[in-house]
Amino acid sequence: VKKKLFIGVGLISLIFILSAVFVLINLAVSTREQNLEKQHEQVLYRYRTMLYLVRSAQAEMYRHEAGYSRDIDSLVEHMLEFEDTLSLVKKDFSLSHSSHACIGCHSASERSSDAMLAGIDDNLKAYESAISLIVTSGDKKFTDAVEDEATTTAEKIIAAVDTLRRRTAEMNAHNEKQQIAAIAHSRSSIYGTLVLGGGLALIVGVLLLKSITRPLDLLVKGIERVSSGDYGSKVDIESADEIGFLAASFNDMTCNLARMTGQKEALVTELREVNSSLEQRVREATEQLKMAHEKMLRSETLSAVGTFASGVAHELATPLSSVLSYFQMIKGKIPADEGLAGDISLIEGELARCRNILRGMLDFARAPETERTATNVNVIISELLALVRYQKEYRQITILHELDHGIPDVMANAGQLKQVFLNIILNALQSMQEGGVLTVSSCVAGKGDAARVMVRVSDTGPGIPREEVNRIFQPFYTTKKSGTGLGLSISYGIVRAHGGALEVQSGAGKGTTFSIYLPVVINHEGREEREDYNLQNEI
Amino acid sequence: MRLLKNIQALLCIGFLATVVLGGCTDRQKTEAVSDNTPEVKATFGIGLLPAENVFLQKRRYRPLAEYLSKRLDMDVRTKLLDSYDAVYAQMLDRSVDAAFFGSLSYVALHSRLPLEPIARPLRANGGSTYRGIIFALKGKGITEDIGTWKGKRIALVEKSTTSGYLFPAWYLMTKGIRNPARYFRKVVYAGSHEAAIVEVLDGHADIGCANDAVFNRYVEKRPRMRDEFVVLASSLPFPSDTLGVRKDIDPGLELKMKETLLGMDKTEEGREVLDKFGAKRFVVTRGADYGPILDMLKAIGLRPEDIALEAIGRKGESEADDVLSR
Numbered sequence: 034v035k036k037k038l039f040i041g042v043g044l045i046s047l048i049f050i051l052s053a054v055f056v057l058i059n060l061a062v063s064t065r066e067q068n069l070e071k072q073h074e075q076v077l078y079r080y081r082t083m084l085y086l087v088r089s090a091q092a093e094m095y096r097h098e099a100g101y102s103r104d105i106d107s108l109v110e111h112m113l114e115f116e117d118t119l120s121l122v123k124k125d126f127s128l129s130h131s132s133h134a135c136i137g138c139h140s141a142s143e144r145s146s147d148a149m150l151a152g153i154d155d156n157l158k159a160y161e162s163a164i165s166l167i168v169t170s171g172d173k174k175f176t177d178a179v180e181d182e183a184t185t186t187a188e189k190i191i192a193a194v195d196t197l198r199r200r201t202a203e204m205n206a207h208n209e210k211q212q213i214a215a216i217a218h219s220r221s222s223i224y225g226t227l228v229l230g231g232g233l234a235l236i237v238g239v240l241l242l243k244s245i246t247r248p249l250d251l252l253v254k255g256i257e258r259v260s261s262g263d264y265g266s267k268v269d270i271e272s273a274d275e276i277g278f279l280a281a282s283f284n285d286m287t288c289n290l291a292r293m294t295g296q297k298e299a300l301v302t303e304l305r306e307v308n309s310s311l312e313q314r315v316r317e318a319t320e321q322l323k324m325a326h327e328k329m330l331r332s333e334t335l336s337a338v339g340t341f342a343s344g345v346a347h348e349l350a351t352p353l354s355s356v357l358s359y360f361q362m363i364k365g366k367i368p369a370d371e372g373l374a375g376d377i378s379l380i381e382g383e384l385a386r387c388r389n390i391l392r393g394m395l396d397f398a399r400a401p402e403t404e405r406t407a408t409n410v411n412v413i414i415s416e417l418l419a420l421v422r423y424q425k426e427y428r429q430i431t432i433l434h435e436l437d438h439g440i441p442d443v444m445a446n447a448g449q450l451k452q453v454f455l456n457i458i459l460n461a462l463q464s465m466q467e468g469g470v471l472t473v474s475s476c477v478a479g480k481g482d483a484a485r486v487m488v489r490v491s492d493t494g495p496g497i498p499r500e501e502v503n504r505i506f507q508p509f510y511t512t513k514k515s516g517t518g519l520g521l522s523i524s525y526g527i528v529r530a531h532g533g534a535l536e537v538q539s540g541a542g543k544g545t546t547f548s549i550y551l552p553v554v555i556n557h558e559g560r561e562e563r564e565d566y567n568l569q570n571e572i
Numbered sequence: 573m574r575l576l577k578n579i580q581a582l583l584c585i586g587f588l589a590t591v592v593l594g595g596c597t598d599r600q601k602t603e604a605v606s607d608n609t610p611e612v613k614a615t616f617g618i619g620l621l622p623a624e625n626v627f628l629q630k631r632r633y634r635p636l637a638e639y640l641s642k643r644l645d646m647d648v649r650t651k652l653l654d655s656y657d658a659v660y661a662q663m664l665d666r667s668v669d670a671a672f673f674g675s676l677s678y679v680a681l682h683s684r685l686p687l688e689p690i691a692r693p694l695r696a697n698g699g700s701t702y703r704g705i706i707f708a709l710k711g712k713g714i715t716e717d718i719g720t721w722k723g724k725r726i727a728l729v730e731k732s733t734t735s736g737y738l739f740p741a742w743y744l745m746t747k748g749i750r751n752p753a754r755y756f757r758k759v760v761y762a763g764s765h766e767a768a769i770v771e772v773l774d775g776h777a778d779i780g781c782a783n784d785a786v787f788n789r790y791v792e793k794r795p796r797m798r799d800e801f802v803v804l805a806s807s808l809p810f811p812s813d814t815l816g817v818r819k820d821i822d823p824g825l826e827l828k829m830k831e832t833l834l835g836m837d838k839t840e841e842g843r844e845v846l847d848k849f850g851a852k853r854f855v856v857t858r859g860a861d862y863g864p865i866l867d868m869l870k871a872i873g874l875r876p877e878d879i880a881l882e883a884i885g886r887k888g889e890s891e892a893d894d895v896l897s898r
Binding site: 097103104105106108109110112113116161162164165168169170172 | 622623625626627630631650651652653654655657658661763
């Protein structure tokens with residue numbers, strides 16, 4: 034803007050300066066011509082004075098010679114003044130020779146004027162000589178002759194002076210014309226400058242205003258776009274002035290703003306994701322905590338129940354064995370055809386049933402430590418499925434297996450594992466009295482050290498209500514009429530004893546899936562086997 | 573042109589306004605008015621008789637008139653008049669108060685009008701007087717012996733001149749020649765002193781009469797002729813160019829003028845004026861200095877009042893002017 038302003042003002046100033054120079058030149062010409070005119074007027078005045086003086090001298094001479102005057106002083110004074118004036122004219126003339134302003138006009142008539150002045154000088158001397166003779170001679174005839182001669186000389190002087198006067202007047206007229214022309218030029222220049230300067234000032238002003246307001250408008254619009262949220266908005270101004278600089282800065286600013294906005298949005302998104310993840314984790318942690326709490330409660334309950342059951346079973350096992358032994362002894366003594374056979378069989382069955390319960394209770398309380406070997410669960414599953422597949426009561430059920438034959442072995446007691454899998458499979462089959470699909474699969478869950486063998490048993494049965502899912506592992510909980518409620522409790526205890534985990538997923542009408550996780554046998558260098566898989570966190 | 577004049581007029585008005593508004597006091601205004609009032613001074617006219625070049629003569633007298641004006645606090649003016657008759661007339665009507673007189677003219681005018689001689693210039697060549705001389709060319713057999721003059725042609729100047737007529741007439745009379753027209757073969761009136769010399773040189777006359785100042789100047793310009801002439805007779809010195817004033821003017825003024833003239837050579841300014849005038853100083857002229865003139869007039873039987881004033885001064889009487897003309 035400053036540059037444009039400077040250029041505009043500079044252009045206008047240049048016009049005014051040029052015009053001022055032109056006017057000054059014309060003023061100088063006018064002043065010079067005025068001075069010349071003044072000088073010429075002075076010279077003209079002197080010529081007129083000389084003409085007057087020489088004519089007056091002539092008149093004085095006539096008066097004197099006619100006897101009207103004895104006084105020749107005026108005559109002499111006139112001519113002396115003429116001489117003085119002539120000297121001044123010569124001086125002016127010689128000065129004009131050295132003046133550049135005069136050379137132009139004088140050059141043409143210089144020689145003749147010089148000659149004329151010299152002629153005047155000569156004639157003046159002759160005239161003065163004649164006058165001196167006239168006024169000092171008493172010879173009338175002589176003075177008459179000299180008077181005629183003086184008159185002729187005076188006329189020559191008058192003619193020469195008059196010629197010079199006319200020339201000077203002509204030069205003066207020329208000077209006056211030059212002066213008028215210079216003034217006219219100055220006037221034209223001033224008018225021209227006013228029109229041109231004014232016009233240019235207007236154009237420059239409009240252009241300047243446009244050059245300032247247009248980019249400013251663009252900037253304002255850009256700012257408005259930014260304020261409306263378009264942080265990447267740019268203004269298309271490429272001038273090299275302050276506005277251009279401002280626009281470039283604005284563009285840089287919006288670019289930075291857009292980048293920062295992007296970063297901020299990314300951060301916000303990330304934060305949201307983190308927040309969401311955190312919430313999820315909190316929820317999961319809360320859920321896990323809740324589950325852990327429930328498991329702990331369940332574990333404690335189981336432990337307490339186990340202890341209690343063990344005590345009860347231990348206290349009841351002996352009397353029950355006695356009762357059973359005595360009953361079998363009594364049974365042998367009662368005749369088979371007495372109508373008591375049915376009752377005896379019922380008592381015997383119930384006693385056997387009690388004995389089994391007590392055994393289950395003892396098993397639950399003290400899972401025996403058995404020898405564990407590398408066991409492939411697929412083999413156990415296959416044997417079990419082959420056992421149940423062709424049983425009559427399960428014909429209406431489709432049994433599927435999806436076994437991963439690449440699974441590693443697990444370090445386990447094969448018999449106990451078989452008990453667990455059988456218990457779960459039978460529960461599943463029994464839950465699908467109306468038919469369904471039993472799916473047994475095996476695979477490896479997790480990687481590296483966390484890798485475990487997972488066996489999943491799913492049925493399409495009625496499922497377990499949500500409120501009862503947590504109770505299925507409790508001892509003596511059963512939904513079956515003839516169940517002891519100890520099968521899942523014992524299975525749970527076996528899996529736990531193997532460092533594994535037993536989970537259930539079920540819901541009313543959704544079927545039930547049991548997942549058994551067992552630690553794999555990991556062969557490190559030296560074939561070190563790891564067995565101590567810690568399932569504490571799982572439980 | 574009109575524009576420039578208007579601008580000039582405006583500038584003048586501005587200037588005047590500046591001057592007036594700038595604190596021009598009443599006292600200053602009064603002074604300005606009084607400065608513009610021309611001072612009226614008494615005039616003192618000095619008559620001059622025309623010399624050979626009246627213009628040079630007038631210029632030569634200007635510094636003297638200006639000097640006297642300053643010293644006497646008067647407007648001293650010189651006035652060229654064509655004859656002593658005119659001088660006499662203007663002295664009578666008091667238009668002229670003084671005049672530079674030749675010796676004969678003074679005597680003639682003094683006989684008609686009371687005059688007082690004051691002073692005369694001592695010329696640059698040392699003289700304040702002139703003499704009449706009678707001369708001839710050498711080798712013509714003409715000597716101081718008047719007898720050798722007989723039958724010769726003599727060139728006089730004019731009858732109104734001291735050197736060119738009065739002195740030769742008196743000299744011849746003293747030598748016993750009362751009728752020159754008979755004694756000489758031809759008597760020529762040359763009209764001027766220089767013309768009389770030329771008459772002799774050209775052989776139109778054998779003997780010439782002239783003012784020694786003119787003669788000396790003539791031969792000084794022509795050194796080869798210096799030895800060609802022989803001066804046959806010479807008069808007593810006559811006072812040249814005496815300033816005579818009317819006796820009826822203020823005696824104090826007369827005295828002051830006399831003292832001023834006589835004291836000019838004592839001041840630097842006076843000496844400069846004298847230099848321009850062509851004189852060393854002014855010397856006193858007394859009435860007695862004109863005794864020889866009167867004696868000569870008496871000897872030839874003329875009275876001063878008989879001298880025609882119209883004739884005096886034309887080509888003869890202002891010898892000093894001729895000599896001093898440059």
